[in-house]
């Protein structure tokens with residue numbers, strides 16, 4: 001899947017472009033109904049706008065708003081504040097905290113926490129729908145949790161995880177992870193079908209369960225040699241070695 005590079009937009013440009021509540025409403029309406037209003041219930045385009053900002057269908061009288069079904073729905077915050085929340089969350093790759101967000105948008109901690117929760121849920125839904133494509137490196141590994149102390153017995157906590165990394169021009173682009181009970185054929189197939197478009201090229205090592213599980217793909221595999229001098233030459237080199245070149249987005253499909 002070829003995707004254009006996300007545009008970074010500066011805060012001044014953002015607030016200049018969208019200055020009033022009306023600007024945000026117009027933007028949402030245009031995004032939601034690019035060809036004009038369509039009733040979500042009956043599909044009619046005939047409608048009127050009510051004084052409270054709702055759209056009412058002339059056929060079935062269903063009322064809806066530009067924010068219905070989005071993370072912005074049923075919030076008392078001005079649309080500008082809701083958009084700014086989204087802006088700050090999406091522009092900070094490291095992950096913004098509710099305390100930081102509260103300071104940035106001028107609300108209390110609880111309001112910021114709720115907004116953050118909604119935005120993260122929306123981003124999670126979007127990520128779950130995203131399918132990797134093109135050239136994808138595939139592997140499995142363990143992710144080990146922090147050791148809390150021997151008495152609690154959490155020192156050995158680890159999760160087995162499938163890792164799929166799509167490449168663009170040979171460089172990491174998107175990553176999907178999925179916790180799994182095992183690496184049997186059925187588990188590999190299930191993860192691949194949820195995460196990788198059919199017809200993609202999958203590069204992996206020659207794990208016995210991968211080969212029959214990935215028949216719907218152009219599966220290129222080679223025997224992994226841990227003694228090889230350069231791991232980068234192995235098919236899972238990107239996953240294991242390019243930690244510094246982290247993909248733009250980490251996608252969890254747990």
Ligand SMILES: [Zn+2]
Pocket residue numbers: 039040041042043044057058059060061062
């Ligand atoms: Zn209708």
